[in-house]
Amino acid sequence: MTERPRVLFVCVHNAGRSQMAAGYARALSDGAVEVRSGGSEPGDQINPVAIAAMAEEGIDISEGVPQLMTTEAVRDSDVVITMGCGDVCPIFPGKRYEDWDLTDPSGLPIDRVRPIRDEIKRRVELLLRGLLNNPPR
Template identity: 80%
Template sequence: MTESTDKPVVLFVCIHNAGRSQMAAGYLRELSGGAVEVRSGGSEPGDQINPIAVQAMAEEGIDISQAVPQLMTTEQVRASDVVITMGCGDVCPIFPGKRYEDWDLVDPAGKGIEDVRPIRDDIKRRVQALLGELTPR
């Protein structure tokens, strides 16, 4: 837990912050019920959320349509307990003492809903496992 909050802080990072990281953030916000502070960012933020990612999450009852791609900052990484990267390679800053995971996920950019659903479902499984570790019952 960071000093500023009694909740664990998780940062999801992908290149454009328009698909994978937004879906993961949407799931963690929804599934944690506020028990986890959720942030997301990108190394080269896109200009909008991937509409197919929005559609895929809407099928799960999660609305990410109002999310806006954000630039990931060094301060966000420093203030997070867990940093999950999704294909941003060497552009994600690393700080000693942080928990890092790299989730090898297909980029949903340019894909149709049939191809995005399995990516969404993979993200959901990973988020559920992460949540189980962060908030043991």
Template identity: 80%
Template sequence: MPTTPTVLFVCIHNAGRSQMAAGYMKALSHGAVEVRSGGSEPGDQINPVAIAAMAEEGIDISQAVPQLMTTEQVKESDIVITMGCGDVCPIFPGKRYEDWDLADPAGKGIDEVRPIRDEIRRRIQALLAELLPAAVTR
């Protein structure tokens, strides 16, 4: 793995789960990980409840914009984390893929999104502990 690992987070609309994961990875890695996110069918805006849930954690994802996941993003990433996008993500030999089975926060209230957010944080912390064992990720 290179000095600065690259992680791509992918979900369908790139408006909730992948944006929360990218927000946590950026904040908790302190720039030690290059972070990308994309969607197979990007929405037109970030889920406002996801924005609110992350704001409670002191992480601002309000300026993020849903993006289409590209083949180049996948090729240039060391780890590809999918969240409910099925088999639309291109597969390249030598890449590490993980599928995180997480509920979609779309249409849910803040009380339902918090546990999703918290599970994403837990998984990001575990991934960071593996990628950057000497780094402080709390």
């Protein structure tokens, strides 16, 4: 049996984009992918508008707690997806990195967060399709 691919989603506060991405990855992979998220400067709570937007999709991220992205978490992940954390993320040779240029939903009303959420879903679906058809060795 092969090990599950490990994906780390990172944004600055780990309160919006990375939490939504992790929520989708958990829901859509049905446990086939180990999902982590973190932030370079974690906030004190998940963005309530992000929680509401994900609830519309039937995904509950309300129990999430913003976490500090650690060097170990990056090292132990097969794929690292960054969303606006800039040069703060440590780089390890041989890892797969992607930077998703997505608007920070902080302070935005739900009608402006929905398109961000939908783009995150689209990208997570593509990521999972690639990972689960070609898992890391």
